[in-house]
Amino acid sequence: xxxxxxxxxxxxxxxxxxxxxxxxxxxxxxxxxxxxxxxxxxxxxxxxxxxxxxxxxxxxxxxxxxxxxxxxxxxxxxxxxxxxxxxxxxxxxxxxxxxxxxxxxxxxxxxxxxxxxxxxxxxxxxxxxxxxxxxxxxxxxxxxxxxxxxxxxxxxxxxxxxxxxxxxxx
Numbered sequence: 001x002x003x004x005x006x007x008x009x010x011x012x013x014x015x016x017x018x019x020x021x022x023x024x025x026x027x028x029x030x031x032x033x034x035x036x037x038x039x040x041x042x043x044x045x046x047x048x049x050x051x052x053x054x055x056x057x058x059x060x061x062x063x064x065x066x067x068x069x070x071x072x073x074x075x076x077x078x079x080x081x082x083x084x085x086x087x088x089x090x091x092x093x094x095x096x097x098x099x100x101x102x103x104x105x106x107x108x109x110x111x112x113x114x115x116x117x118x119x120x121x122x123x124x125x126x127x128x129x130x131x132x133x134x135x136x137x138x139x140x141x142x143x144x145x146x147x148x149x150x151x152x153x154x155x156x157x158x159x160x161x162x163x164x165x166x167x168x169x170x
Contacts, residue, residue, distance in 0.1 A: 012142060043087070047081060
């Protein structure tokens with residue numbers, strides 16, 4: 001249990017909380033992270049009907065909205081009649097993104113969110129930042145942190161293998 005807790009603190013939690021370190025690691029190893037096909041990176045704005053969609057589009061045209069505050073600002077203006085999702089998807093991954101960003105046929109609406117449109121996005125050929133490939137980068141960063149931690153332990157606490165005892169176990 002103690003080993004798990006120490007590993008958790010020094011490797012897993014550290015990698016998930018260290019956004020700056022994760023971004024530096026991504027920049028240093030950028031060539032490892034490539035996509036097979038381009039992806040749309042941006043926001044999808046969902047509304048329950050045409051009138052709310054038009055009102056949202058009009059509001060967005062009149063106001064300069066920072067992408068990081070898009071969801072918060074639209075929720076404040078339109079309450080529960082708007083939903084914003086940040087997406088990164090390749091063509092074929094998501095029918096709604098395909099329709100909004102790649103020009104595919106619009107899928108039949110299901111549920112409450114029948115209207116949608118893409119906002120503030122672009123089709124990109126490769127990841128631009130660590131958050132675009134967060135899972136892969138986090139895993140690789142954790143592996144690096146673990147190697148560094150083990151190396152520091154070996155440096156701090158030298159060890160010797162008693163080969164006579166080891167041979168008796170074989």
